[in-house]
Amino acid sequence: MKNPPQDAAAKEILQQIAVLKKEREAVILAHNYQSPEIQDLADFTGDSLELSRIAAKTSAKVIVFCGVRFMAETAFILSPEKTVLLPVLEAGCTLADYATAEQVREMKKKHPDAIVVTYVNSSAEVKAETDICCTSANAVEIVRSINRDRPILFVPDYNLGHYAAKVTGRDLILWDGCCPTHALLSTFAVAKAKKKWPKAQVIMHPECKAEALELADYVGSTSGMLKYVKSQPTGTSFIVGTEAGLLHRMQKENPDKVFYVASEYLICPMMKMITLKDVKTSLEKMQHVITVEEDIRARAQAAVDAMLRYTGTVSKQPPSSVAETEFSIGMEGKDAV
Ligand code: SF4
DSSP states (O other): OOOSSHHHHHHHHHHHHHHHHHEEEEEEEETTTHHHHHHHHOOEEEHHHHHHHHHOOOOEEEEEESHHHHHHHHHHHHOTTTTOOOSOOOOOOTTTTGHHHHHHHHHHSSSSOOEEEESSSSSSHHHHHHHEEOOOHHHHHHHHOTTTTOEEEEESSSHHHHHHHHHHTOOEESOOOOOOHOOOTTHHHHHHHHSSSTSEEEEEEETSOOHHTTSSSSEEHHHHHHHHHHHTTOOOOEEEEEEETTHHHHHHHTTTTTTSSOOOOOOOOOOOOOOOHHHHHHHHHHHOBBOOHHHHHHHHHHHHHHHHHHTTOSSSSSSOSSOOOOOOOOOOOOOOO
């Protein structure tokens, strides 16, 4: 159910967006971390890969991606025949910026036998240097699926890689990158929240640091957390250790439960850049069109498809030969988001 617009000006913008959307044959996608008004406006909310899959499947000609740049790029990688718009061009991802293609190539020279596993929170150029992508939901399974005699270079999130290493018992070569929003969640903040709400369960995202994750009752991706809270009894309360935007959807879908953000600092400034006005302008001016050069796109798609093969969903574009997996173990039916 959509929330009512806050005021007359917002109502007018929403009406204009609805008209423009129809004219452009567009669909609006919003990441779970977007502002509540953007989530409520969107046709679909979800995490980056869920949204990219929707983008690939939709018959809409134009995709307005309310998220950050790597997400819009991933949507284009999977459906290059569509026009993908990012309403605010400056909306990047600090975690993705930790790795460049050049740096990954250098690391590959140092570790020539390594399989490169890259979190989808990375640029198209970095994905193009990758054997197989992963999400926060399937990082553990992807790592587990790789032959034990092959070293694994995990790019670019140290904390997610550390978590996957711990769960699988594998010794990964970890990249020195992190999401500052999640990595700054301290054990002190979590302990303080637990003291304040002692009956609440603590649920956290694996981009958080290992010592903070020790205090969690459940660790999972945004989709994993959404499923988990749904499975818990009416009246349960939760301390949520991820970007605060997710609480909007959690509360909307679970009015019988209570949610507290683990820290007031769990706000990603990049994710909060897009406003209703930006979405309207984006559709009006058809800006900012996100594309990826074809050679890079095809190689990046092969790495994304190598991951999607485990979930029974492969993008419509024919894959290149880059990521023919020698490390395949059946993972059908697992969530990729
Ligand atoms: Fe990137 Fe972290 Fe912001 Fe997500 S929350 S877009 S990983 S900086």
